[in-house]
Structures are given as C-alpha cells and as structure tokens.
Amino acid sequence: MSIIASTGILNHVDGSSEFESHSTKVVCSVTGPIEPKARQELPTQLALEIIVRPAKGVPNTREKLIEDKLRGVLTPLIARYLYPRRLCQITFQVMEAGEPELEFSQRELSCCINAAVLALVDSGIGLLAMASSVPLAIIKGQLVVDPNAQQLQESQSVHTLALEITESGKNVQNILLLDSTGAFTQNELFQILSQGEERCLTLVQELRKVLGDRINSEIIRTKT
Amino acid sequence: MSRFEIYSPEGLRVDGRRWNELRRFDCSINTHSHAADGSSYLEQGNNKIITLVKGPKEPSLRSQMDPTKALLKVSVNITKFSKTERSKTSHKNERRVLEIQTALTRTFNKNVMLHIYPRTLIDIEIHVLQQDGGLVGTLINGITLALIDAGIAMFDYISGVSVGLYDTTPLLEVNSLEENVMSSVTLGVVGKTEKLSLLLVEDKIPLDRLESVLAIGIAGAHRVRELMDSELRKRAEKRVANSTN
Amino acid sequence: MAKDIEFSTSENKFILDALRQNLRLDGRSFDQFRDVDIKFGKEYGDVTVTMGKTKIHCRISCQIAQPYEDRPFEGLFLISTETSPMAGPQFENGNSTGEDEVLCVRIIEKAVRRSGALDVEGLCIVAGSKCWAIRADVHFLDCDGGLLDASCIAVMTALLHFKKPDITVLGDRVTVHPTDEREPVPLGILHIPICVTFSFFNPQDTEENIKGDSNAEIAIIDANLKEELLRDGTLTVTLNKNREVVQVSKAGGLPMDALSLMENCYKAYTITEKLTDQILACVKEDDSKRNQYAGLLSSENARDAT
Numbered sequence: 001m002s003i004i005a006s007t008g009i010l011n012h013v014d015g016s017s018e019f020e021s022h023s024t025k026v027v028c029s030v031t032g033p034i035e036p037k038a039r040q041e042l043p044t045q046l047a048l049e050i051i052v053r054p055a056k057g058v059p060n061t062r063e064k065l066i067e068d069k070l071r072g073v074l075t076p077l078i079a080r081y082l083y084p085r086r087l088c089q090i091t092f093q094v095m096e097a098g099e100p101e102l103e104f105s106q107r108e109l110s111c112c113i114n115a116a117v118l119a120l121v122d123s124g125i126g127l128l129a130m131a132s133s134v135p136l137a138i139i140k141g142q143l144v145v146d147p148n149a150q151q152l153q154e155s156q157s158v159h160t161l162a163l164e165i166t167e168s169g170k171n172v173q174n175i176l177l178l179d180s181t182g183a184f185t186q187n188e189l190f191q192i193l194s195q196g197e198e199r200c201l202t203l204v205q206e207l208r209k210v211l212g213d214r215i216n217s218e219i220i221r222t223k224t
Numbered sequence: 225m226s227r228f229e230i231y232s233p234e235g236l237r238v239d240g241r242r243w244n245e246l247r248r249f250d251c252s253i254n255t256h257s258h259a260a261d262g263s264s265y266l267e268q269g270n271n272k273i274i275t276l277v278k279g280p281k282e283p284s285l286r287s288q289m290d291p292t293k294a295l296l297k298v299s300v301n302i303t304k305f306s307k308t309e310r311s312k313t314s315h316k317n318e319r320r321v322l323e324i325q326t327a328l329t330r331t332f333n334k335n336v337m338l339h340i341y342p343r344t345l346i347d348i349e350i351h352v353l354q355q356d357g358g359l360v361g362t363l364i365n366g367i368t369l370a371l372i373d374a375g376i377a378m379f380d381y382i383s384g385v386s387v388g389l390y391d392t393t394p395l396l397e398v399n400s401l402e403e404n405v406m407s408s409v410t411l412g413v414v415g416k417t418e419k420l421s422l423l424l425v426e427d428k429i430p431l432d433r434l435e436s437v438l439a440i441g442i443a444g445a446h447r448v449r450e451l452m453d454s455e456l457r458k459r460a461e462k463r464v465a466n467s468t469n
Numbered sequence: 470m471a472k473d474i475e476f477s478t479s480e481n482k483f484i485l486d487a488l489r490q491n492l493r494l495d496g497r498s499f500d501q502f503r504d505v506d507i508k509f510g511k512e513y514g515d516v517t518v519t520m521g522k523t524k525i526h527c528r529i530s531c532q533i534a535q536p537y538e539d540r541p542f543e544g545l546f547l548i549s550t551e552t553s554p555m556a557g558p559q560f561e562n563g564n565s566t567g568e569d570e571v572l573c574v575r576i577i578e579k580a581v582r583r584s585g586a587l588d589v590e591g592l593c594i595v596a597g598s599k600c601w602a603i604r605a606d607v608h609f610l611d612c613d614g615g616l617l618d619a620s621c622i623a624v625m626t627a628l629l630h631f632k633k634p635d636i637t638v639l640g641d642r643v644t645v646h647p648t649d650e651r652e653p654v655p656l657g658i659l660h661i662p663i664c665v666t667f668s669f670f671n672p673q674d675t676e677e678n679i680k681g682d683s684n685a686e687i688a689i690i691d692a693n694l695k696e697e698l699l700r701d702g703t704l705t706v707t708l709n710k711n712r713e714v715v716q717v718s719k720a721g722g723l724p725m726d727a728l729s730l731m732e733n734c735y736k737a738y739t740i741t742e743k744l745t746d747q748i749l750a751c752v753k754e755d756d757s758k759r760n761q762y763a764g765l766l767s768s769e770n771a772r773d774a775t
Contacts (some may be wrong), residue, residue, distance in 0.1 A: 330721025425717035
C-alpha cells in the first residue's frame with residue numbers, strides 16, 4: 001500500500017489536502033460554509049459545488065461525470081442540515097492522472113474521494129461518517145486491488161468502490177459507490193465487494209493516521 | 225524584405241514624415257450634441273474615431289452605484305470595416321479589446337475627479353471608424369477631448385502617442401505599416417508633466433533604448449496636448465462670442 | 470472576481486502607514502522578490518512553483534495536430550489559464566472575463582507566446598499537414614499575490630523541462646516513438662522571459678501626485694494579496710537575460726514619473742538575471758537526477774578533447 005497524503009497545504013481555503021497513490025495525485029480544497037449565489041441556495045440544507053479540473057486540457061464531459069459521481073458519494077457524508085442556505089465549494093485539481101485519461105477515470109475518482117474526506121475533515125465541516133475508496137480491476141479472472149495504469153489497460157473490467165465507514169473506522173455502514181465497467185460475473189462482483197471492503201478498512205485507518213498526525217503536530221499538549 | 229523603405233537613408237519614412245514628426249491631428253468637439261453630454265471626433269493620421277461621453281448619470285444597475293465616487297465605464301467598438309480588409313468576426317469580447325477597455329478605464333480613473341460625482345455613472349463609448357496604427361494613443365486623446373466637452377472635472381489632460389523603434393532610431397507615431405514591422409510603445413502622458421499614466425510595450429525592445437523612446441514619446445505627447453488645447457480654446461472663444469451677441 | 474475580498478479599514482490603514490515608514494508586513498524590503506521554490510513532478514513538463522504563499526502548477530502536454538492554413542511551417546502553442554475557487558473564494562470557476570484575469574492572461578500571452586519564447590517553427594513535422602500542438606495548462610492552486618510573475622516562471626520552467634516524443638518522418642508517414650523506446654527530445658526555447666510586477670502606492674493626495682514634483686510615490690516589488698488589493702497602480706515589466714524588454718504593461722493607475730519607471734525596469738533586470746539562473750540550475754539538476762545512469766549506458770566512444 002503506497003499512499004502519500006497531507007492536509008492543510010493551501011492557505012486561502014478553509015480545508016485542503018493532497019492525496020497520492022501510485023502515480024495518481026490529486027489536490028482537493030474545501031471552502032465553506034460561505035454565502036451562495038441565489039440560484040445555488042437550498043432553503044434547508046448546505047449546497048455543494050463540486051469542481052474537478054483535469055491535469056491537461058480543459059474540463060469536459062469526462063470531468064462532469066466524475067463530478068456527478070463525487071456528488072453522490074459526498075452528499076450523504078456531510079451533515080448538510082447543519083448549514084441551511086449556505087454553500088460549500090469542493091474543488092479538485094488532478095495533478096497527475098496516472099491512467100490513460102481517454103479510457104479510464106477510476107484511479108482519479110477514488111483518489112478524489114479520499115482527498116475530499118481529508119479536506120472536509122481539515123475544513124471542520126460537520127461529517128456524519130468517514131469514507132474511503134479504492135479502484136479494482138479484473139485481469140483474466142484475477143482480481144487486482146488498486147491496479148496501476150498498465151494493469152487497467154490489460155483488464156476485462158474495472159470497478160470503483162467507495163464505502164461509508166463508522167465507529168473509528170471499524171464498521172462498514174454503507175456502500176456509497178460501486179461503479180463498474182466491462183464484463184464480469186456475479187461471483188467476481190462479490191469478490192470485489194469483500195476484497196474492496198478489506199482494503200477500504202485499512203485505507204481509512206491510514207487516512208485517520210494522517211489526520212491524527214497532523215492534529216498531534218499542531219496541538220501542543222501540556223500536562224495539567 | 226518589403227517594397228517599402230521603412231526609414232530611408234535620407235531620414236524619410238513611408239508616409240514622408242521625419243522621425244520626430246507627428247501625423248495630421250484634426251479634432252473637433254461637441255460633434256454629437258444630441259446623442260451625448262460630451263462628444264469628440266478625432267482624426268490622428270488615418271485613425272478616425274468618435275467618442276461619446278454620457279453622464280454623470282444615474283446608473284441603470286444597482287451594482288454600478290458607488291456611494292463615494294462615480295463609476296467610469298469605457299466601451300470600445302472597433303467596427304468591422306475599420307481596416308483595409310473587412311474582418312469577418314466582430315471584435316467585441318475579444319481579449320485584446322477587453323484589455324484596451326480595462327487599460328483606458330484605469331487610466332482615466334485616476335485622472336477624473338470621480339469623488340465629486342458620487343452615486344453616478346460616466347459612460348464612455350468609442351467607435352473606431354478607421355484604424356491605422358497607434359490606436360490606443362488615439363483613443364486616449366479622443367476620451368480626453370470628449371470628457372472636457374462634457375464638462376467633467378479632470379486634474380489634467382492625458383495625451384496618448386505611440387513610438388516605434390527602428391533599429392536604433394525611435395520613430396514618433398507609427399502607422400500600421402510601421403507598426404507591423406517594428407516594436408512599438410504606447411504612452412499616456414499626464415498634462416505637461418513627465419508622468420506616465422499608461423505605458424504599454426508589446427514587443428521586444430533593448431532595455432537600454434527604452435529611455436530614448438520614452439523621451440521622444442513624452443515630447444510628442446506634449447505636442448499632442450498643445451494641439452488639443454488650441455482646438456479647445458478656439459472652440460471656447462467661439463462659444464463666448466456667440467453667447468455675448 | 471466573484472466575491473471581492475475586503476479588509477477592515479483599520480487593517481488597510483495599518484498596511485499603508487507601515488509602507489509610509491518603509492516597512493512591509495512580511496518583513497521584506499521594497500525591492501525584494503519573494504524566494505521562489507521550483508519542484509518537478511514525475512513526468513516531463515510538470516512543475517509546481519511556490520512563491521511565499523502563492524502556489525502555481527503548470528503542466529505541458531503535446532499532441533499532433535494540423536497547423537493553421539496561413540502558417541503551414543509553424544506548430545501550435547496554447548497557454549490556458551483558467552481560474553478555480555481553489556486559489557481563493559474570490560475566483561470563479563472557469564470564468565476569466567474579470568478585469569484582472571484578462572490582464573493577467575494577456576500579459577502571459579504577450580510575454581511567452583508573442584515574444585517567441587518557444588520556437589514554434591521547430592514544432593513543424595510535415596509542412597501544412599502535421600505539427601506538434603504544445604499546450605501549457607496553468608493551475609492556480611493558492612493565491613497570495615504575484616500570480617502573474619509566478620505563472621510566467623512556472624510556464625517557462627515547464628517548457629524548459631518538457632520533452633516531446635521523438636519522431637521519424639518518411640514521406641507522409643510519421644512514426645512517433647514511445648518514450649521508453651527512444652529518448653524524448655526537448656523543445657526549442659529561444660529566450661526566457663521573466664515578469665516582475667511593481668505595485669504603486671500614493672502616500673500624498675491625488676493633486677500632489679499629478680501636479681507636484683515630489684515624486685514621493687512608493688513602488689514595491691512582488692506585492693502579496695493584501696498589498697495588491699490596496700495598491701493604486703501596477704507595472705509589469707517582462708525582460709530576458711539579453712537585456713531585452715519583452716513586454717511592459719502599465720495599464721493606467723497611478724501616474725508615475727518616467728524616470729522612476731525606467732529605474733524600476735533596471736531593478737527588474739537584476740531580478741530577471743537571478744531568476745533565470747535559478748530556473749536553469751533547477752532544470753539542470755533535475756535532468757541530471759533523471760539521467761544519472763546515462764553516462765554508464767551510453768554507447769558513445771569517448772571523444773578527444775582536441
């Protein structure tokens with residue numbers, strides 16, 4: 001498992017994070033709660049503005065699709081009822097895609113989810129649960145967790161799994177996202193769920209460690 | 225390279241001027257007295273522009289109202305037929321035009337006494353009928369004239385002029401033929417001072433030549449100021465004579 | 470800008486009063502540029518520039534395209550600078566029609582593209598039908614003033630760092646060799662323009678500024694965000710190491726004496742020299758890190774020094 005993550009890297013936003021796994025690297029920033037534009041405002045809940053910007057070129061439908069999936073994952077995580085008529089801007093900048101952009105978006109999507117969780121915690125916006133996400137691929141009937149760019153290209157089907165995790169990262173509460181493309185069997189899908197769950201649980205521990213380390217380094221504890 | 229000799233050994237330019245000569249400068253004010261509060265028509269060489277100043281007036285949008293000072297808005301309309309070859313697309317919303325508008329607004333923001341017209345909008349509209357190099361300088365002169373015609377308080381004249389650099393010779397007021405083959409500098413000079421409100425260099429110029437280019441530019445701008453001033457005084461005398469009759 | 474940032478009157482007054490006493494809040498002197506930190510990513514042409522609290526990422530990419538009909542011998546070069554709220558809530562996503570954004574984009578365009586910093590003729594593959602299209606994507610990650618200066622450094626460093634795949638042309642057939650098969654080739658960079666931005670403040674009243682001879686206006690180099698919001702005028706000078714002025718933009722603002730503007734240009738030159746050397750050293754260091762085994766693997770015979 002090779003992730004590199006850090007939080008609080010940007011100065012002019014409320015929360016920020018950087019998440020790197022293999023050669024995929026994403027920076028996420030969270031600003032909020034702030035005053036929304038009239039058309040964004042929701043009378044009872046926090047409105048979310050999610051923006052994904054690619055490493056190369058201008059954002060197009062591919063990024064819009066990622067944004068849409070991210071919205072589906074992040075909406076149930078945030079305690080939106082706490083901030084009625086407010087707005088939260090969540091911006092993602094892909095620094096390195098780490099996969100062929102024309103065919104795949106799994107690696108970027110799962111890195112975005114992990115980065116968003118870190119940045120949201122950093123921003124201090126109320127969350128209902130933690131989450132983590134992992135990309136998976138099936139190559140010749142074999143399941144590969146967290147495939148790299150080459151493995152993605154050899155695969156028959158690719159999947160992104162995101163889980164809602166509670167109780168100090170021990171209990172899987174819900175499946176937030178299971179996004180699959182390609183041909184696969186029912187058995188393979190069950191295998192994806194069980195192995196993905198395992199990886200998500202270890203990943204969330206690592207995310208908790210990143211956050212814990214940061215808090216420990218920032219807070220000076222004095223003996224009373 | 226070209227059929228033209230940009231600067232002949234005898235010291236003559238394409239249009240027969242010497243290096244330190246301005247182009248023909250014909251201006252008149254109050255040309256559109258029914259359409260606007262202040263207006264001017266300016267011909268600087270083959271640049272021909274109409275400037276209309278409307279205001280100080282009540283802003284149509286609430287967001288344009290500033291309780292402490294007036295808001296200055298400049299819009300430049302470069303017509304499709306302003307060059308020899310008709311342009312297919314409208315120049316509106318081109319980045320270059322947006323940049324010129326911003327530069328002009330910021331130039332006059334510091335020179336118009338905006339604080340004595342709070343809660344108002346001063347709307348400046350420029351129509352470029354024909355262009356032949358050194359456009360930004362001409363636009364500055366047009367606005368200065370029209371603002372004076374509108375009776376809007378300013379600290380001083382701002383006069384604009386462009387200077388090209390051919391090898392090592394600075395050429396005052398470039399036309400479009402010259403502008404295309406050499407780098408040019410646009411200056412906006414405040415009154416008779418040596419203060420620059422606007423300075424734009426768009427192409428490569430040796431750093432050590434810049435000073436001489438600025439010097440001739442400032443001298444040229446002062447001359448432009450005199451030309452504008454004499455026209456305005458002539459006009460004013462005529463008005464005084466009419467009103468006493 | 471979507472939402473204007475506003476500071477309290479007392480904070481504004483404090484900053485301006487400090488400037489009148491020759492002090493800046495971050496402890497720099499008036500003509501001190503912030504330290505520039507340049508970091509490279511894994512791939513060629515991936516650069517992050519940090520200047521104080523300003524952070525900019527630039528990514529170069531290339532693909533084969535068709536050249537413009539009127540310029541069959543030239544490749545394409547595009548610089549894209551789109552804003553996102555990541556740099557600060559005052560920026561709107563993808564909306565670059567604000568005054569400051571337009572000026573910023575135009576100046577980068579003039580400084581890098583129009584000045585011919587990149588040799589576009591070297592991008593031609595088959596005249597009239599195939600050429601390289603180079604694209605520089607500038608991402609503003611964090612904005613604490615000096616976006617323009619930092620972007621220019623980022624774009625130039627990334628262009629120097631970038632390498633495009635090698636190609637073979639046989640008649641009309643073009644073969645692109647993958648980077649692991651043949652060593653990629655760098656771009657042709659003709660000169661390195663560096664932008665230096667000055668911010669002007671007027672300590673007296675407006676009339677003294679326009680009519681007076683005191684020339685007491687304050688000019689500071691590389692303003693941070695707060696100073697940028699308070700300034701009365703700005704001047705961006707772009708120079709290269711050959712003592713050439715590539716671009717100067719003083720789009721209105723506080724009228725400044727011509728001589729003091731010239732002085733600023735000379736000050737900018739010393740900064741340009743320093744930054745150019747730093748950029749070249751960084752690129753060279755990264756290159757030797759990537760190719761530390763190149764000497765061992767090289768099949769070239771040692772040549773006589775004579």
